[in-house]
Amino acid sequence: MTDAPRPRVPIKEGYFSIPDDPAAVPNVVLSRCADCGEHFFPQRLVCGKCLSRKIERVEVPARGTLYSYTWVHMPLFGSMRIEHMEGYGVGQIDLPEGPRVQLPLAGKRDDYAVGIPLVGEVEPLREESGRDVCILRFRPAGSPS
Amino acid sequence: MNGVAILGVGMSRFGMYPNRSVHEMACEAGNLALDDAGLTFKDIDAVYAGHIFHQAMTGVRAVKELGMTGVPVQRIENASATGSCALREAYLQVRSGVYDRVLVLGFDKMTQVMGSAPSPQDMDEAILPAAFFAMWATRRMHERGTTPAHLAKIAAKNWNFGALNPVSQRQAKETVTPEQVLASKMVAWPLTAMMSCPIGDGAAAVVVCRDDLAKKYQPGKPVIRIAASHLGSEKYERGHLFMGPVVGPAQMSRDAATDIWAQAGMGPEDIDLVQVHDAFVIEELEYYELLGFCREGEAEKAIEEGWFEASGRTPFSTDGGLIARGHPGGPTGLAQIWETVHQLRGTAGKRQLAKARAGLCHMMGGGSVCAAHILVKE
Numbered sequence: 427m428t429d430a431p432r433p434r435v436p437i438k439e440g441y442f443s444i445p446d447d448p449a450a451v452p453n454v455v456l457s458r459c460a461d462c463g464e465h466f467f468p469q470r471l472v473c474g475k476c477l478s479r480k481i482e483r484v485e486v487p488a489r490g491t492l493y494s495y496t497w498v499h500m501p502l503f504g505s506m507r508i509e510h511m512e513g514y515g516v517g518q519i520d521l522p523e524g525p526r527v528q529l530p531l532a533g534k535r536d537d538y539a540v541g542i543p544l545v546g547e548v549e550p551l552r553e554e555s556g557r558d559v560c561i562l563r564f565r566p567a568g569s570p571s
Numbered sequence: 572m573n574g575v576a577i578l579g580v581g582m583s584r585f586g587m588y589p590n591r592s593v594h595e596m597a598c599e600a601g602n603l604a605l606d607d608a609g610l611t612f613k614d615i616d617a618v619y620a621g622h623i624f625h626q627a628m629t630g631v632r633a634v635k636e637l638g639m640t641g642v643p644v645q646r647i648e649n650a651s652a653t654g655s656c657a658l659r660e661a662y663l664q665v666r667s668g669v670y671d672r673v674l675v676l677g678f679d680k681m682t683q684v685m686g687s688a689p690s691p692q693d694m695d696e697a698i699l700p701a702a703f704f705a706m707w708a709t710r711r712m713h714e715r716g717t718t719p720a721h722l723a724k725i726a727a728k729n730w731n732f733g734a735l736n737p738v739s740q741r742q743a744k745e746t747v748t749p750e751q752v753l754a755s756k757m758v759a760w761p762l763t764a765m766m767s768c769p770i771g772d773g774a775a776a777v778v779v780c781r782d783d784l785a786k787k788y789q790p791g792k793p794v795i796r797i798a799a800s801h802l803g804s805e806k807y808e809r810g811h812l813f814m815g816p817v818v819g820p821a822q823m824s825r826d827a828a829t830d831i832w833a834q835a836g837m838g839p840e841d842i843d844l845v846q847v848h849d850a851f852v853i854e855e856l857e858y859y860e861l862l863g864f865c866r867e868g869e870a871e872k873a874i875e876e877g878w879f880e881a882s883g884r885t886p887f888s889t890d891g892g893l894i895a896r897g898h899p900g901g902p903t904g905l906a907q908i909w910e911t912v913h914q915l916r917g918t919a920g921k922r923q924l925a926k927a928r929a930g931l932c933h934m935m936g937g938g939s940v941c942a943a944h945i946l947v948k949e
Contacts, residue, residue: 495709498759
């Protein structure tokens with residue numbers, strides 16, 4: 427008998443949502459301006475482009491194109507997992523909706539190049555009260571999760 | 572409106588000082604600036620105290636060490652641009668005629684506050700600041716063919732300037748080579764430790780006054796005038812990064828340059844030396860272009876040809892920059908003023924430039940504000 431997987435929760439509410447299906451692409455939580463249509467990440471109170479206060483919350487699949495990236499030679503903040511101690515990647519990813527997000531990358535530096543398509547995945551950092559505290563990160567589209 | 576001059580400057584050497592209090596460092600810098608100005612604390616009409624860290628009222632308490640004369644004391648904070656913004660407040664008050672003589676004091680003790688580093692619970696702060704600047708470098712490498720060797724050459728220049736500056740935090744005993752910079756520990760690819768500023772403690776102070784008073788207080792000495800003062804924040808454009816301690820839009824520095832050239836009636840060709848926010852070396856490279864000291868896409872060629880070295884057309888980071896002189900936070904922008912004033916006066920010792928009539932000081936704060944000043948010797 428195997429243990430049931432622990433429930434997964436975002437490290438902070440309001441940035442991304444975790445689908446029930448572990449194989450599904452997580453969603454990024456954006457603001458959309460009801461007046462000019464500009465999208466923002468993270469959510470905003472007033473439209474940064476046209477100053478409209480008519481802002482709605484939308485969720486879109488975490489997919490995009492790599493604008494730039496780096497590899498940090500320090501442990502990932504807040505992680506208790508040995509595989510995060512060596513360092514971690516960070517990317518700036520342009521979502522098709524417009525926002526540029528800045529989030530950790532999976533794998534190793536050689537997996538990446540400016541301009542490649544990426545897809546989001548949920549990565550557990552540590553266990554807390556029987557739940558996995560997770561971040562959203564990206565990996566090359568088509569690579570195994 | 573009044574003309575505004577810098578009457579005195581003082582610095583407490585940046586470094587790691589577990590046994591020195593912020594009050595002690597601030598008092599040392601403040602008294603040095605007052606002595607340099609030829610004034611006492613009784614002559615001061617107002618004080619602006621800049622610190623990023625430390626609890627409420629730390630500025631006022633530090634100023635008590637200098638004197639208790641009832642003067643208005645006001646804290647200013649704008650991340651790395653704290654000292655620059657405190658100077659700007661003093662400038663605005665003297666320029667508008669509210670005060671005649673103002674002391675600007677910047678200090679911080681980062682080694683005391685590193686326990687309050689970003690919380691891993693917060694999505695906004697969960698990535699190392701070096702990573703943001705590293706991504707600026709990666710993008711630049713992609714677009715312009717920049718190599719880590721270009722970055723290393725800038726860093727080596729700043730380390731070697733720092734070795735000539737008695738108040739620089741980092742003072743290499745032997746000439747630093749680009750190869751050493753490249754071989755140092757990788758922090759966030761492609762940025763190495765020697766391409767990044769250290770944390771540190773320190774203080775710096777500046778006395779600002781009406782320019783006609785400067786002639787009276789210091790007859791026969793050249794007047795160092797503040798010819799332009801700028802502070803701006805971000806404008807929205809597609810691709811803006813809202814999360815974390817970010818680099819900030821490049822346009823902020825272009826806008827700062829446009830404004831200060833108009834204020835001063837000058838251009839890059841009139842400037843003899845420049846100090847910038849080189850917390851990570853890619854910044855200095857980008858600011859060569861954004862501030863107009865070379866054309867867009869020309870920085871790599873300019874680095875290879877040494878345009879910004881001591882003997883080049885416009886030396887940058889002549890006191891070692893944030894990378895060598897150090898970057899405790901609150902005092903950093905005032906250290907730039909300290910260096911520029913010494914260069915303009917001809918008192919910069921071993922790093923004195925042959926020609927130093929006008930200098931530009933540029934600072935970013937948290938990637939979200941940009942401050943800039945032009946100092947001119949008359």
